[in-house]
Amino acid sequence: MEEKTFESALQELETIVKELESGNVDLDKAINKYTEAMKLAKFCSEKLSDATAKVNKILTEDNELKEFNAE
Amino acid sequence: MDKEYIKISELNNYIKSILDKDTFLNKVYLKGEISNFKSHTRGHLYFTLKDDTSRISAVMFYSSAVKLTFTPEDGMNVLVTGRISAYPAQGSYQIYVEAMEPDGLGALYIEYEKLKKKLAAQGLFAPEHKVPIPRFPERIGVITAPTGAAVRDIMSTIKRRYPMTEAILFPCLVQGKDAAPDIVRQIKRADAYGVDTIIVGRGGGSIEDLWAFNEEIVAQAIYECKTPIISAVGHEIDWTIADFVADLRAPTPTGAAEMAVPTVLDIKTLIDNYKIRLNKNIKNMVNTKFIKLRSLRQSFILKNPMSMYEVKEQKLDSLIDTLNKDIKNIINDKDNSLNKIKLSVVLQNPENLIKDKKIKFDLLVNTLKLVNPLGILDKGYSLVEVDNKIIKSSKDVNVSDILSIRLHEGSIKAEVKEVK
Numbered sequence: 001m002e003e004k005t006f007e008s009a010l011q012e013l014e015t016i017v018k019e020l021e022s023g024n025v026d027l028d029k030a031i032n033k034y035t036e037a038m039k040l041a042k043f044c045s046e047k048l049s050d051a052t053a054k055v056n057k058i059l060t061e062d063n064e065l066k067e068f069n070a071e
Numbered sequence: 072m073d074k075e076y077i078k079i080s081e082l083n084n085y086i087k088s089i090l091d092k093d094t095f096l097n098k099v100y101l102k103g104e105i106s107n108f109k110s111h112t113r114g115h116l117y118f119t120l121k122d123d124t125s126r127i128s129a130v131m132f133y134s135s136a137v138k139l140t141f142t143p144e145d146g147m148n149v150l151v152t153g154r155i156s157a158y159p160a161q162g163s164y165q166i167y168v169e170a171m172e173p174d175g176l177g178a179l180y181i182e183y184e185k186l187k188k189k190l191a192a193q194g195l196f197a198p199e200h201k202v203p204i205p206r207f208p209e210r211i212g213v214i215t216a217p218t219g220a221a222v223r224d225i226m227s228t229i230k231r232r233y234p235m236t237e238a239i240l241f242p243c244l245v246q247g248k249d250a251a252p253d254i255v256r257q258i259k260r261a262d263a264y265g266v267d268t269i270i271v272g273r274g275g276g277s278i279e280d281l282w283a284f285n286e287e288i289v290a291q292a293i294y295e296c297k298t299p300i301i302s303a304v305g306h307e308i309d310w311t312i313a314d315f316v317a318d319l320r321a322p323t324p325t326g327a328a329e330m331a332v333p334t335v336l337d338i339k340t341l342i343d344n345y346k347i348r349l350n351k352n353i354k355n356m357v358n359t360k361f362i363k364l365r366s367l368r369q370s371f372i373l374k375n376p377m378s379m380y381e382v383k384e385q386k387l388d389s390l391i392d393t394l395n396k397d398i399k400n401i402i403n404d405k406d407n408s409l410n411k412i413k414l415s416v417v418l419q420n421p422e423n424l425i426k427d428k429k430i431k432f433d434l435l436v437n438t439l440k441l442v443n444p445l446g447i448l449d450k451g452y453s454l455v456e457v458d459n460k461i462i463k464s465s466k467d468v469n470v471s472d473i474l475s476i477r478l479h480e481g482s483i484k485a486e487v488k489e490v491k
Binding site for chain 1: 205206207209217218222223226227229230234235236237238239240241242260264335338339341342345346348349352353356357360
């Protein structure tokens with residue numbers, strides 16, 4: 001699958017679900033869309049579990065991005 | 072000693088003249104709370120100024136009242152400039168107010184209301200200007216003080232809910248007179264830096280503490296900021312101007328973080344939910360088509376192709392029936408006619424016919440008898456023939472011809488001897 005952001009993938013997934021639920025899709029197309037949607041769901045789930053936690057930062061007056069820990 | 076009685080008006084006027092002469096009383100600066108406020112129809116304002124222990128009547132004439140920048144009301148703390156004089160008719164002294172402005176919190180409140188009205192009129196709060204907050208931000212700018220509960224709440228809530236988002240603090244002053252420009256500066260910085268969402272706010276405090284968020288420059292900065300902004304100033308009950316301009320208003324800093332990011336669990340549930348819907352949908356779709364197919368396959372025609380002819384067969388039958396019936400009808404008709412003929416009188420009584428015929432026949436026979444040439448023979452006439460020809464003249468015979476002579480009874484052959 002081409003490089004997609006998590007959000008755009010999820011958005012696409014949502015669009016397909018709604019499209020299929022509208023009932024305006026041929027069976028052949030629907031099956032293709034279904035397959036695609038399942039791929040997107042998998043992609044999103046993977047992205048979610050692969051995501052590493054980011055550290056909170058602070059942007060200093062010198063435009064330096066430093067780790068920030070609120071006490 | 073003679074007692075000199077004077078009129079009350081003389082006394083009151085005397086007191087008034089003393090008061091009017093006093094330079095201190097000619098310009099008094101007074102601080103107090105408005106009560107018994109009445110606005111006369113002619114535009115003069117009458118009220119009482121009071122503090123914890125004392126009160127003084129106050130009047131503000133129309134000429135001064137029109138200059139007011141706010142609408143006075145009971146309970147409002149005000150700063151008043153005026154002169155003290157007496158009102159002889161009542162025997163009372165009062166302050167004639169020349170100028171009045173709201174005091175302290177009251178002043179801030181008035182300013183707040185004024186700015187709110189002004190910015191609303193300028194369209195800064197317009198819903199159509201508001202930008203939706205991204206659902207899955209990858210980077211969030213947090214504009215607040217680097218210490219205290221607010222920054223801690225925001226940062227920890229974001230991290231707990233959606234750890235893959237990068238939260239970047241843009242530290243700023245949140246109270247004092249330098250706070251507003253600092254907030255403006257950081258909003259612009261965050262906007263330029265490139266974040267998906269900005270949270271701007273601070274923890275709870277007094278109205279003065281929160282004041283920076285009621286400043287017009289902050290409101291303008293939020294309005295002009297291209298990045299969606301969630302405001303989170305103070306507590307639930309505090310509504311600052313910033314809250315009205317922001318794309319989304321959170322009741323608290325923690326609330327702002329909750330609005331800014333989903334929880335990982337939320338998303339997992341969402342994806343699962345999508346999967347369930349997809350499966351259900353495709354199953355339904357296939358099922359529907361399958362049922363349709365099956366019903367088509369089982370349709371009567373496909374199952375009984377010959378039945379297509381049944382209709383025709385039946386039609387043919389009925390045509391043949393009709394034809395048969397027609398023929399029968401024709402035969403019947405003829406039969407009937409025949410029967411009628413058979414039953415006719417003549418045929419039923421053939422002797423009648425014969426009788427008739429016999430009468431006619433007898434009549435004819437008699438007639439025949441009358442004209443029968445042979446009939447006259449019995450009267451003595453004879454019939455002469457030669458070669459079966461009746462001889463009517465002597466010229467018809469020659470000598471020696473044999474004549475046949477038919478008599479009434481029998482016949483004679485004779486030879487012609489002579490012709491004359």
